[in-house]
Amino acid sequence: MWSPWDKAIGQLQNYDGDCWLVSPYITVAPTALEGIAGLATFTSVKVLTTADPQDFARSSSNLGVLQDMAGRGADVRARNRLHAKLYLRRQGNAAVGWLGSANLTDRARHTNQEVMSGPQVLDKAFLQKLDRLWDDAKRLTPEILKQLERQVVEEQANIQAQKAMLADVVVLSIEDRKAGKQFDIKHSLLKLGIDKEMARNIRTPAVSFIDAEYRDQLQDWRQEQIDRLTRGKPPLMVRLPGGNTLYACVRRNLPDVQNSLYTLDQQGAARLNQLHAGSRNDLKKKFISHLDVWRKACGAQIDKKIVAEVFVKAYEEFDKYIATDAFGVDFTLLVPVMTDDRNHPGTRCSKR
Structure with a gap:
């Protein structure tokens, strides 16, 4: 029962x-x-x-x-x-x-x-x-x-x-938002009515928004900025074992850590926007060249009308997709919840 x-x-x-x-x-x-x-x-x-x-x-x-x-x-x-x-x-x-x-x-x-x-x-x-x-x-x-x-x-x-000790400690989970996604139009092909079995056999064109070398430079810069927070004497925060995304800091240092992470996020977004502004046309040309290679290799397998529609769709989606490219940091406060004190700061969690 x-x-x-x-x-x-x-x-x-x-x-x-x-x-x-x-x-x-x-x-x-x-x-x-x-x-x-x-x-x-x-x-x-x-x-x-x-x-x-x-x-x-x-x-x-x-x-x-x-x-x-x-x-x-x-x-x-x-x-x-x-x-x-x-x-x-x-x-x-x-x-x-x-x-x-x-x-x-x-x-x-x-x-x-x-x-x-x-x-x-x-x-x-x-x-x-x-x-x-x-x-x-x-x-x-x-x-x-x-x-x-x-x-x-x-x-x-x-x-x-332990509660008394944890009451003064905040744990943060810091995660990267990585730029330089790869754009492809496989889903566009499927939406345009190509049979799924045929789509599996078609190598669809793809291109990264930014060169891999520059992407790695961005990521190294971001990690260097985060690591600076752990190298002070004393450090503002320390990396915790068991995961690359977990850090801890004493509560009095939390405002400084938050401000540093917000600044890092804004600087990272500005760097990526600058990159996009200077290379958007070059990236689109590079992508179109991939489309041309794809058309020559696979165009004979697909109706010409669909090929033309793929080009139109690719232009539209490229502009939309590049606007979603992001770079920076997201962080969540994993603070200890003090069950016997509803007003304790540990009962609240904030996320960027």
Whole structure:
């Protein structure tokens, strides 16, 4: 059923035997389980879960709930790498249970879309595997629970320290907008009604807007300008490992970094416009020469009327396409989101 787990667990009241609760994360209080599962006492309850202090510190699971269950008589055990979600009643080698996606958490109960399958009879082989998991699990004694409590406090302190550190750090993703695209008219040919199979066999004319050598010079200039921001003493920003587009800076340097990137973008666009203004006619002549070569090589395969239309279309699209050629930088702020402070600058993201 598409249902929260409480409906599934509630049906277990119709069966006898020990109650088994298997879930990596647990946040539901025992008092809620008493009403749902009809548990008069927890002495017949077995709980198998995980016990990672980081999960408790992040509130994915609740150590206080496990302590409460153990205090009421439940046998609570923990095992690493547990992912199963299973709720059953068991007598010896006979058991009826529910399996599904839902953890024993308030989120799974009230907000998540969960699937539970059951009630189904679980065979002996299934229960033997469950017993092996149970035997390998560590029993959470009062001493171990106390130790976990201290570890959770340490983890919570670490998380707060990380938040404090990240609150003053901004991560930027800087991406190039590269000039010098290659223009071709393959799509124009298809639009003019040439059969797709024929189009695949026709080598269409193409030309770059700017020479590859000059394009590389532009790109080298842009990267040099970006690298200047990382070479100061101290640098305005630093390149992060794991990707060529990620950089970090302290928040007080962000305005200077943004201004530098805006300036770089404008200078790059101006350089490209200057290039286009000085070479547009030469580029069009170069492209037309490609068209002439194409007409001599392939024109015999295509109706002359279509060839003429291709030339007209190519002139139009060349002017439109060259207007979209761009060069510069785009950058996005990947700032840390401070979930406990809606007014913190980290909750806002800007993109050029």
